[in-house]
Amino acid sequence: MKKILAIDDSEINLELLFRIFKLHYPEYQFLKALSGKQGIDLAIKERPEIILLDIIMPEMNGYEVCKFLKKEAATQDIPIIMISALGQNSEERTKGLNVGADAFISKPFSQSELRAQINVALRIKKVEDLLRKRNESLELFIKDQTNKYLQNEERFLQISAHALEFYWEVDSKGVFTYVSPAIEKILFIEPHKVIGEMHYLDFFQVRDWKTKKSKIELSFIERSGFNDFEIELKLSNKEKIWLAVSGFAVFDKKNSFYGFRGVCYDITTRKNAEIALNKNVRQIKNYQKKLKKLNTEITLVEERERRRIAENLHDSLGQTLSLAFIKLSSIVDENTSPHVSTVIVETSDLLDKAISESRTLTYDLSPPILYELGLIAAFKWKLEQISKNNGIQTALLGENQNINIKKEFNIFLYRIVSELLTNIIKHANANLITLNIHKGKKYYYISVEDDGIGYRKPRNQKATKEGGFGLLSIIERLDSIKGQFNIESEPGKGTKATVLIPLEE
Known part of the structure; x- marks a missing residue:
């Protein structure tokens, strides 16, 4: 038990500390000491x-x-x-x-601060x-392999020749003193062309004076270890290969630094799969952007068609019906x-x-007032219609505010607010609806608030049959x-829904 x-x-x-831990950390055993010496012994x-x-x-x-x-x-x-x-x-401090x-x-401390620090x-x-543990495992693994090599060089060479990774060693100057035979199978380089001939920075292709030092170079300078550092090598046949490189500093009995030892794994297959996956993810994101753009264009086309149909209804059918009404009314006499x-x-x-x-x-198809008088006037008309048809009191705050966005997006904002108002009428059982519009430093804020029954927001915000698709559409x-x-x-x-629209540059 921890x-x-x-x-x-x-x-x-x-x-006091015991009670706090019993309440918030029941899975831990609480130990206490009344003096420094007792605490050291227990620790x-x-x-x-x-x-603590x-x-x-x-x-x-x-x-x-x-x-x-x-120090212990x-x-x-x-x-x-x-x-x-x-x-x-x-x-x-x-x-x-x-x-x-x-x-x-x-002291005195708050429980929340104590818990946060803990x-x-x-x-x-x-x-x-x-x-x-990972470093210890790596060091034990490499030390174990090294000991086997010192005990039985022939057996080590046989194992190394058939391994899926190769081991390496460099001296205190960074020049290779040993690489296992498997390097030829992985990188198509003969060991004797590396040992005593190549510097580790050149071999791993990480020497670049224009950029900051790589993790491998820093580890060598600081004489520390590193794990699974991924590098891409360009081979002499112009092919590329990915290696995961791990290494640790080696010291003699007098604690004098005399080099590095490490191991390299061929991870080309995995890296190629990752690159392909990332490429597919980027393509999916590009497709999503195109779909969003297409959705916007379709919506705008739909709104233009709605407006055309509305104008035809008003100019053609509406005028015809009005003329028929006038003529029919005129034939009634004594x-x-x-x-x-x-009749x-x-x-x-x-x-x-x-x-x-x-x-x-x-x-309903396309409010002419939106195109003739603007967004605020359309909001005001919509609220008046709600009051008239549903008997719900409405209020418009900030009606003198000017929302300066692209004209083609006005219909988007009008539809969003209309959807929110419709949801209130259907579900909220409200007596008062307030539409508030104001301008901040970065956004226009348009809030629709009601005094209705409200609801408890679910953790899962995905669309549901109870109206979630309306919110998804918004x-x-x-x-x-x-x-x-x-x-x-x-x-x-009640409920308050707020829409934030970025200010145009």
Whole structure:
């Protein structure tokens, strides 16, 4: 079981930390120590994942404890978080960090800050442990192979000749002193043309004075190790091959650096697959862009056709119906029989209804007011129609605002707002709808807010049969004009949907 150690001379503080860990980290065993010496003994024995350390303690203070733990091989990798009332003093914080503390929290502390620091320290330790194990595994593997070579050169050469990777060694100047025979099978280069003849920077083709040093060169300078560094080599036959290179510094018994040892794996097949995959991803993204552009063009064509049909309805059918109504109404006089008069009046009423319906159909298809008076006037007319037809109170804020976007995109914005208003009428059971328009530094903000029943936003925001496709349609339209969409709602508190449109440059 993983463990966390707290070192503090106060039982009250330890009890507080115990309760916090029991609540938020139940999977960890909580260890406590009332003195620095006891804490050091527990740390060496139990090897906890993290140590919480008080500073002001008798006999041995927190700075001394931290310094000791960071020098011990068994505990030097354990993250230490100092917790003290001295945390407000920058000199004390600096002193704590200089002796090896990984973080500093001031008393009194908030639980959220403590948890955040602990979570960060645990994440870092997990990654460091993983890297450490990986480095140890690599070093053990290479050392094991090297020992086998020293014990039995013939057997090593046989194995190396048939391996899928080749091993290499360079001296302190970076010149190759050994490469395994498998290099000829992988790179088509004979070992004797590399050993004593080539520098590792030239061989790995990473020497470039115009750019920053590569990871391989930096590791050699710093005498550290590196794992799975990927390089692309150009062979003499103009073919290209990908290698994953790993290596570590080698020191003699006197700790004097005398070179590097490492291994190279042929990863050409995998890299070619990755390159092909990335190319396919780029092609898919290009296709998506083209589809979005095509969707925009189709929508604009659809709106132009809607407008053409609406104009025909208004100019042709509407005018014909109006003329028929006028002429039919004009033939009624005192000499007309009651029966005929009744038929004429009823027919006139039907014509009047047809005229009204054709006008409504015209506005639903493509509102003329949008093209004649602009977007704000169209919003105002839409709200008036909602109030008139549905008995819902409406309000328009910022009606003097001017939305300066491309004219062909006005219909997109009008359709988006209309979709939001329709959703409110269908689902919200609202008494008041407020449409607010204002201009920010980067965006126009258009919000549609109601005082209806609201809803709890689901975690899964994918389109559903309960209206999700309406929101999906809004998002797709906004994507065409590089807009954004946000919706806020709580049960019983109504809904607020906000559309963000970028300002034109």
